[in-house]
Amino acid sequence: MKFAIAIPQFYADSEFDPAAFRGYFARAEELGFDSAWAQEGMFGPGPQLGPIETMTYAAACTQRIRLGCSVFVSTLHSPVHLAKSISTLDQLSRGRIEVGVGTGGKNRPFAAFGVDPARYVTRFTEGITLMKALWTEPEVTLDGEFWQLKDAPMEPKPFQKPYPPLWFGGASEPALRRAVRLGDGFFGAGSTPTTAFTEQVKIVRDALAQAARPAEDFPIAKRVYFAIDEDAGRARRRVNAALEVIYGRRVPAIEAAAVAGTAADCVRELQQVATAGAELILGNPLFDQREQMERLAADVIPQVG
Secondary structure, three states, X not given: OEEEEEXXXXXXXXXXXXXXXXXXXHHHXXXXXXXXXXXXXXXXXXXXXXXXXXXXXXXXXXXXXXXEEEEEEHHHOOHHHHHXXXXXXXXXXXXXXXXXXXXXXXXOOHHHHOOOXXXXXXXXXXXXXXXXXXXXXOOEEEEOOOOEEEEEOOOOOOOOOOOOOEEEOOOOHXXXXXXXXXXXXXXXXXXXXXXXXXXXXXXXXXXXXXXXXXXXXXXEEEEEEEEEOOOHHHHHHHHHHHHHHHHOOOOHHHHHHOEEEOHHHHHHHHHHHHHHOOOEEEEEEOOOHHHHHHHHHHHHHHHOO
């Protein structure tokens, strides 16, 4: 069992404190977290820094910890630009980058990005194909529906070979089976309750068996929003309020997916996530992030496995 921690990203105008950010990551490395993960949100009521930029800053603040994004909504990106950014960051970090990708689902603001909503899954798949080619081939030729290249080189390649681990997000059965076909791992969303995650893992493992892929070579992870407090009711109220800021409204299903309560409550809930199949649990505090990280490491992680 591995444990990760969220990269702080939610700062209002002028709130970002570079020294505190550096201190958070120095302590995360001291505590032994395997990795730290950003998330992507172009629009929304919560003030959120961009993932690639925040990961780059974090890479300069750290020595060991791996850094990822779960997930880039790569449908909305130029795969050429995204491939270049990731390759560059993997070089700068000396091979410490993890990459999560997802389609974003059918309700994204596609018009803001010039994307045809009727073809977003096809665009997503072609974009992944193109990024893999740019990361591995000396020259890339592609005559696709969305992108056309002729003998195009992109250097340098990522530090990791053939490229950084490629995690897929997703909730539907087609998305989960696509993850097995195209990806290196599955990352469950923080908005997904453990009961739903359990069913997703079953689909992933069935797809792995059908593809004759060893399950041990395809890791499964889960983001978990959490809050630890001696007062369980206060923990729940605070995490619900923070989620409302992120999502712009109260969403009971997402609130139910969050783990909030005493340390014992959180141990019990995170053990259920592990039992469901998570081999990496990403703890995502939504307030008092440094303090919550300390409590997760001291009071919860040692009892989950």
